[in-house]
Amino acid sequence: MTALKDSPYLLADVRLEEGFEKDGDVIVATRTALYALEIKYGRIAALHAAGSALPAGLPIYRANGRLALPTMRDMHIHLDKTFYGGPWRAPRPRQGKTIMDMIALEEKLLPQLLPTSVERAEGLIALLQSKGSTVARSHCNIDPVSGLKSLEHLKIALERHRQDFVCEIVAFPQHGLLHSKVDGLMREAMQMGVDYVGGLDPTNVDGAMEKSLDAMFQIALDAGKGVDIHLHETSPAGVAAIDYMIDTVEKTPALKGKVTISHAFALTVLSPEQLEETAGRPAFSERHDHRLDGADRRPDDAAAEARRKRRLRHDRHRQRDRPLVALRQRRHAGKGLSLRAALSRVGRVPAVPVAGHFDRRRAAARQGRQPRLAEGWR
Numbered sequence: 545m546t547a548l549k550d551s552p553y554l555l556a557d558v559r560l561e562e563g564f565e566k567d568g569d570v571i572v573a574t575r576t577a578l579y580a581l582e583i584k585y586g587r588i589a590a591l592h593a594a595g596s597a598l599p600a601g602l603p604i605y606r607a608n609g610r611l612a613l614p615t616m617r618d619m620h621i622h623l624d625k626t627f628y629g630g631p632w633r634a635p636r637p638r639q640g641k642t643i644m645d646m647i648a649l650e651e652k653l654l655p656q657l658l659p660t661s662v663e664r665a666e667g668l669i670a671l672l673q674s675k676g677s678t679v680a681r682s683h684c685n686i687d688p689v690s691g692l693k694s695l696e697h698l699k700i701a702l703e704r705h706r707q708d709f710v711c712e713i714v715a716f717p718q719h720g721l722l723h724s725k726v727d728g729l730m731r732e733a734m735q736m737g738v739d740y741v742g743g744l745d746p747t748n749v750d751g752a753m754e755k756s757l758d759a760m761f762q763i764a765l766d767a768g769k770g771v772d773i774h775l776h777e778t779s780p781a782g783v784a785a786i787d788y789m790i791d792t793v794e795k796t797p798a799l800k801g802k803v804t805i806s807h808a809f810a811l812t813v814l815s816p817e818q819l820e821e822t823a824g825r826p827a828f829s830e831r832h833d834h835r836l837d838g839a840d841r842r843p844d845d846a847a848a849e850a851r852r853k854r855r856l857r858h859d860r861h862r863q864r865d866r867p868l869v870a871l872r873q874r875r876h877a878g879k880g881l882s883l884r885a886a887l888s889r890v891g892r893v894p895a896v897p898v899a900g901h902f903d904r905r906r907a908a909a910r911q912g913r914q915p916r917l918a919e920g921w922r
């Protein structure tokens with residue numbers, strides 16, 4: 545993937561969608577046509593229909609009739625630790641393994657992965673780009689084994705792609721914020737240009753729900769960052785954690801609109817009445833006008849910051865319309881959804897599990913089993 549340095553320039557022979565062909569009420573085809581896009585500072589400044597006169601003197605690149613679509617964003621990925629790019633490794637059965645078993649396994653794996661983690665992160669970025677994703681939010685391990693090395697390596701990989709890939713970083717205490725005693729490392733990470741404070745199962749891993757969540761929020765408040773927590777717990781721990789986080793956000797103005805709960809398996813075990821009650825909490829339904837994501841982060845340099853903001857500007861409408869606490873589940877990983885929106889989509893999942901992690905989790909939850917950890921390990 546290459547970034548065009550010219551500005552302005554023309555991107556000619558681009559196919560754009562114009563509308564639909566209908567047979568009565570049924571859409572039977574998409575209407576498209578070719579255009580030349582006039583691009584200024586990374587934004588579409590004008591559309592010129594094929595055959596019309598083009599502004600003189602601008603460099604022209606040709607898309608050869610390819611369809612232009614909005615970029616895709618991978619909003620939950622771990623670029624810092626991946627087997628991708630290395631020798632094939634068959635998945636191993638994880639039945640009966642607890643999250644503590646997985647942490648112990650990772651303590652062995654991390655030293656093996658670190659020497660090649662920059663190259664592997666770059667490989668994963670190239671894979672994302674090849675499928676159309678140019679924006680991501682990556683969690684990054686902050687743990688006693690790798691220290692800040694995972695973050696340092698991720699930053700090297702991202703620096704090499706600062707022209708063609710935009711990525712927010714979540715400092716992620718994968719081995720438990722309290723359990724692995726990484727409060728100090730997390731605070732150091734905040735000074736290294738991360739955008740969000742991560743968290744992990746405050747009861748099952750840290751063994752102290754309120755203390756763990758308070759510590760996570762305090763780091764965020766001290767650094768002026770947002771929060772994006774991995775919550776794999778179901779009931780009662782996960783439900784209690786969600787309630788506690790909502791309580792905290794509702795009474796802490798600085799956190800409003802800046803908290804994302806990733807996975808949130810607990811929602812799958814609530815009764816319809818409990819779901820309705822949770823969905824009715826103001827944090828999930830109030831709208832909050834807040835700044836561009838990451839606007840408070842320290843820019844590495846003004847030009848890079850300006851580029852990043854230009855790329856994210858198109859998202860502003862969505863940022864303004866975000867709930868105080870957003871949910872991100874694998875099934876709907878592309879964006880933070882309000883609880884009502886998330887639930888309305890979940891409601892369309894067939895009652896009989898067919899395929900996919902999320903459906904299996906729901907089935908497991910219904911049968912009173914904890915979802916397998918393997919599904920949460922990301």
Ligand SMILES: [Zn+2]
Pocket residue numbers: 620621622683774921922
């Ligand atoms: Zn994850």
